[in-house]
Amino acid sequence: MSSEYLIRSLLMLFLALFSANASNWLYLAKLSSVGSISDEETCEKLRGLIQRQVQICKRNVEVMDAVRRGAQLAIDECQYQFRNRRWNCSTLESVPVFGKVVTQGTREAAFVYAISAASVAFAVTRACSSGELDKCGCDRNVHGVSPEGFQWSGCSDNIAYGVAFSQSFVDIRERSKGQSSNRALMNLHNNEAGRKAILNHMRVECKCHGVSGSCEVKTCWKAMPPFRKVGNVIKEKFDGATEVELRKVGTTKVLVPRNSQFKPHTDEDLVYLDPSPDFCEHDPRTPGIMGTAGRFCNKTSKAIDGCELMCCGRGFHTEEVEVVDRCSCKFHWCCYVKCKQCRKMVEMHTCR
């Protein structure tokens, strides 16, 4: 009896760990040593993928480089968007990349899921446009492709393929567990919200090319927004995220706002289940929470990047530092900068 209980609890623990690490594939961004992911065997060696993701990897080896770039993009964008916050999206050299911050159902986790789902769609679509991938917009499996093919009616937009791939690769962890748990529902919702941040902000561009360049004939197409824009959109959604709880409606389980007076969230909004910790102190039990000691802060700001809030009231050091800055530079459009060095004294404030 007790051994069965032990096994069962171990299994539960295992499952819990499993579900907790749903964004482990972001670890791909850290695998610069692997080089290019070019054959199926590499898929097996990649850390952070679950079995079904390995299968997708094997079936779409050529897409994996794009996925890895997407992971890097997600981390960079997260760090940019959170540069002034207490949790600044710092990564660890282990799985999961963001430590335990994303394993709880917090706002921060919601952001990470959304940005990573969006980044995969973005990176795959980009790879399509540069011709790295074979299928893309002309892939028959993507919705909206005409059966007659490229010669008859062209192909669909590559974004359809990018989003479809993101759905199959990123969502598979949650889907494989079934739709029951509230964490799975939350993650799926946030993944979709991230992709919507791209889809709903596609730019429509048009060109007139009729007789003498008139608009008698006009062709329009959709262009992806820059990823910084996507990041800004998701950050806005993060700031207005809705706290939700699981409720049963009929036979299906849905997430509804915890406070019934709030209006229900839309497809684009981020949702979270648990309130976030204050991220003030370094917590050895939850890796990823580094605390704000040693962080730079802004003395004059009253916002979260101000020393008051950033340092959680612990106070801050001020020291005068000489900064060597680049000035009166000469630039080329790429790869060439020639600058003079300017020195100036700057006051730096660091949290205690």
Next chain:
Amino acid sequence: MAGAIIENMSTKKLVILGVILMLFQAFSFMVGGLIAPSPTAAVSYLATKCVDNEKTHHKNPKWFTPWGPDQCSKIKDFDEAMVKKIEANNIVFAIHIPPPNTEMSTWFQFLLLILHFDIAFKIQNQIADGASITIDVRLAYRDDKLSEWTQMAHSVEQRKLSCNFTAAKTIENEGRLYDCDLLPFMELGSVAHKYYLLNVRLPVNERKKVNIGIGEINDMRLVGIHQNGGFTKVWFAMKTFLTPSVLIIMIWYWKRITQMTRPPVLLEKVIFALGISMTFINIPVEWFSVGFDWTWMLLFGDIRQGIFYAMLLSFWIIFCGEHLMDQTERNRFSVYWKQVIPIVFGSFCLFIFDMCERGVQLKNPFYSIWASDVGTELAMAFIIVAGICACLYFLFLCFMVFQVFRNISGKRSCLPAMTKARRLHYEGLIFRFKFLMLVTLACAAMTVIFFIISQVSEGHWLWGGHTVQVNSAFFTGIYGMWNLYVFALMFLYAPSHKRYGDEQSSADQAGNSGEDTQLTTTITHVDGPTEIYKMTGKEAQE
């Protein structure tokens, strides 16, 4: 002497004809909406950044392919180039058209490329005011995947960068992209080859200030636009069907005119000319472009359309003029010089403009008149002059229509007092004018409405499980409509053989020599009243 067929046709026959034409009209909309795909397709490309390691890249052009076997050595982004100490002059942007696993086809008719740069904002490296970018571009083609690339064109082009930065220019916003206008890049008048390759360099020369102050370029994006193969096929089929139809009615019409004892009057000649210009558009010479590499087809199509529009506009003026009923001798083309000159001059301006743009593109596909300041001003001048001509023309036309209506109401009051033949003559004129006026307005309204719909809508509608391609329906429908318009015009306004009331008219003519000229110059003179005709007659009397 005989009137036009429209006056002698019974109402029943007229209705039947109308229904048949409506059916064809609906059919031509459906062909475009249901069978054809959308008229054009846009494919977006992201340029691959290749590294040219050889120093002597000017003598023997080496081709850099972005993917596939023996692809170039690539870099992911320019930070990587910075680390590897690669210079801007050694970077080649490579674009392969079409995407992998597809082939271009002659059915695509034309290929248009739009250029767009992703330029990141850097506080120290901003885009200078009025910056222009110098592009060294080579275009090559091949027809199978393994053969060598053959150069098609090489050019060094200038394009103005018009970019603005919407966010505040602070250090916080570094890395955001500028909002740049799309640049016209290339236009090919025929797609004769299966694979195309573009190699683009942005040479930097600090001494000559070439490509200095253009910001930090992150990426080069291109959009390729071509006509869809499916649409081309449907379009050709339609043209092939329409050519003989209009041709036959044209021959029939001319035969009728030559059968008459009098020489053809101006209006009859103009209608015939309209038929010729319509046939000129219809003749599907584009079939040849499938087999031959005729790059001038795009320009030729523009010219054909231009001739038809000019002819149609002249026809409306002359038709109004010939129905003025003010007892002036017209029947000569020279009478209408005032109204026709704006048409001719306006079309000529557009022709020159088109020659400057698409004509030069035959030699250099990367040429764009909008790229230089002088060219832009010149092009604007042509377009503005053409616009003024169009306004002038419409003023003239509206004035003439107004005059006709004024004369009609004047004539109506004295209709009952006239002898039968004269009354019928005027009633015939009024009826013919009103009929054409109505049909023309309906056609013009249809064109405008569908144009607006196709501009506003997203390109296709879902309708009962079918996808309706609104843009294609617009093209085939409107094209079919103007064909039917010309067809109906030639049929209904052909001289009629029926002879009624001949005795009477000859009796009248003796006493009315003053208006004889009018009676002969316009096709008229009237005979068996039809029901509609009687109705309008009645209406005119009231």
